[in-house]
Amino acid sequence: MQTQILITIIGVLLIILVNWYFFFSKRKVTQATVEAEGIQEVKVIVKGGYSPDVIVVKRGIPVRINFYRDETAECSDTVVFGDLKIRKPLPAFKTTPIQFTPEKPGEYTFTCGMGMMRGKLIVE
Template sequence: MDSSQILVTILGTGLIGFVGWFFFLAPHQVAAAVSSSSGVQQVDITVKGGYSPDVIEVQKGQPVQLNFYRDESNSCSEELLLPDFNIRRDLAPFQTTTIEFLPEKAGTYPFTCGMSMLRGSLVVK
């Protein structure tokens, strides 16, 4: 093996490690919903190369309002899927899209973009 092959192998291994860390081990931003005076739990989420925060904690049995502000025009983030609640919405670029639902069972429910590249979790307690 010559030096260029060794360098490419080292760089490739490093990139594979980075991708694994980024998707599986990187710290998540967790946000607990804030209840309004009317009892609706609200969370503001920014969509820009991912969801921020990407872990949302809410209480079961209380209405939830998720406000997704899409701060980009990347085609991957144009759709939001929350399959356990039968929610599928288009997110307009540089606008806020509000999604309302009532979580009735405790558990962890994933939400993704239409391509399943951007991921987040809804934790119902």
């Protein structure tokens, strides 16, 4: 009886650990840095996902996200900011800057053309 309880507890702990690993450990948050020209700039590596995949910016200041696509996989050949009406092709092994000024605070999702790869832009 006691062994069974122990096994159940270990099982639950393992499930928590695995979930934690998949949902949290891969999240990379970056705060955009304000450059001399008054632009918040961030570099994002595109390779099977976005790294970092959470970008924090301040509202009212122009943002430039430099997407460097480090692969040829078709999945990532377009980046889409649905809420901001931005859709841009990302040539492989090149940096593609995307510039806009976020006016409203909130969370904006960006995805690949099919919506499989995801990232989040947080406007403060």
